Amino acid sequence: MASSSFIESGWQYLITHFTDFQLACLGSFFLHETVFFLSGLPFLWLERVGCFSKFKIQGKSNTAEAQEKCIIRLMLYHFGVNLPVMIFSYPVFKYMGMSSSLPLPSWKVVLTQIIFYFILEDFIFYWGHRILHTKWLYQHVHSVHHEYATPFGLTSEYAHPAEILFLGFATIVGPAITGPHLVTLWLWMVLRVLETVEAHCGYHFPWSPSNFFPLYGRADFHDYHHRLLYTKSGNYSSTFTYMDRIFGTDIGYRKLKALKSAAVEDSGEQKNQ
Template sequence: MANRIDHEYDYLFKIVLIGDSGVGKSNILSRFTRNEFCLESKSTIGVEFATRTLQVEGKTVKAQIWDTAGQERYRAITSAYYRGAVGALLVYDITKRQTFENVLRWLRELRDHADSNIVIMMAGNKSDLNHLRSVADEDGRSLAEKEGLSFLETSALEASNIEKAFQTILSEIYHIISKKALAAQEAAGNLQVPGQGTAINITDSSVAKSKGCFCCLFHSWTLSHLFLALHLPHLSLSLDPSMASLVESGWQYLVTHFSDFQLACIGSFLLHESVFFLSGLPFIFLERQGFLTKYKIQAKNNTPAAQEKCITRLLLYHFCVNLPLMMASYPVFRAMGMRSSLPLPSWKEVSAQILFYFIIEDFVFYWGHRILHTKWLYKTVHSVHHEYATPFGLTSEYAHPAEILFLGFATIVGPALTGPHLITLWLWMVLRVLETVEAHCGYHFPWSLSNFLPLYGGADFHDYHHRLLYTKSGNYSSTFVYMDWIFGTDKGYRRLKSLKENSELKQT
């Protein structure tokens, strides 16, 4: 609910239409808002809405009607749109018994996602098809009475009871809010202004306007909203998604306009490519232009031809290996419980899962990497990655296709075990890409994470790995260094680092 802040309406109420697919929700919406009916209407995809302004007991009310798709596959998507609804029309088809039997399921979902004070009316639609009836009027009334709902039989084709249904819902909502507002005014009338000893009388906005008292209007509007926010938090609703966070609003758009497969596969691929190249290409520029050379770990530079070869091969591998791998992984993630619907997971859940992914990825990657450094596998497969002894950001994913598949398992095993929300999977992918690009960037800056996180390897740690022959490489970890420390495979790096530090001390 929203009080009028302009001259168009006094209140804005959000009402949702729910029920199985094909019961006539979209035609009820079009009949009420546009006085139209379409025999050729198609199933709603995602969510549609329309508005209509009408009078309720002398007040101008703008009804905002949301038509949520009835198909089972869209139910998780549309559940996010129950938030903020103050009224609901639960529709079934009197000619289809199954749609009536599913009313209780829809009612449970509504009560799980909507405010407890929501006004609900049950409507048996298509009363014009009385000769095909499979649900008696008495059955509908009995169920509605049992569940404490209002009830009407309607016909969008004949425009029968459509107006009455919405008028009844809006009137009941208005009565609830009027009682709350009156209670708020009575409570406010007993308040004393400190130091004044006089009561503040909260008047109706129209009275305040006629007296020209802006202060009274402001206090009336503010206190009534404050009271309603405390007692009816979900009734404060507007059309734009400002009630939800910016992330939730953007996510609503994505899940409404794209399928899970498109988001999980194509969306993940596009996100990966954007983050990877945008974070990796700057290091090619730094190397070519000679900027920040004092932070470069190795004095040697790669030739432009070598850099271009790397980019060309990467594009080939990404489209021919990475994209098919993402598509093949989709059924696994779905089977393990991956979801994309709202609500989004909490930051605590996301943080815990991503930390788990980093730990398990580091463990699996370490052993897989050590295996790749055995003589035959190194010469046959892993030597492709070590073609660049002086790595730069993009070399992080420059590898033999077999290695991409082999070590790619380390990246997806964590998400596959937990079945995360898709946004968690995307955040994990972004962080993993940024980490591996940083580890291969060839620069050790004062602001590098390894200077602040003791267990983090970073560029200096991994650059040592690229400078040595496969038989003496060491430093096999991907992100953290504890596995190399436990198994002693970082002794060469520690020794070299100690010698450098001692040499620098002697020079100073």
């Protein structure tokens, strides 16, 4: 196929002109920063100008100062924590079998590995996140992430450095133990960034593709988590919601949704009378 040939040609150029270390560390960091800020900044702009306000989950918005603080801290965390982690984890990934050579893996292999990563990451993230909501860890670590009770896209990675390392393990453990091709690792990273940015975007758009995935934790699911105190929050899942459903930590959220649905139905009946 022409598209496959184009991708392979592009990848051939990369592996010819850059070393494995440069692609895996610096290339991954550049890709992450590009995807993260290009997907997250539009939600900051929407909040500032008030566009699509009818789709905003919460009525209140963050101040310009709070938004700027988030961006400055993010740059410090990304260069001071994320980049060093990528550099120091490179030998581990190479030891576990990560490759960057041609031929590229088949789409079946890529899809199977990414599905495995999502399932494993959901399980580890749920328990790690739930532990962070215990009293001491919340007060000293996780409360940084909850400084923004009204999240916007970029707040998805706003967290204490210790939390970045702690929960970051959930994201990299799958690729670390399977030793995937670098292309698979990059695709997984892009999907994970886009998913977390959407979960924190603060808007519930009816046309979002995520609305059509079963058991997917959409923005309203995670927004509920940010609005409540740590002892009562629930909704600890990362991508999908089945862990919260299994362990009953989404009861408050489901009750609230049921009450809202009942209120909408009552309002509709009154209008028809």
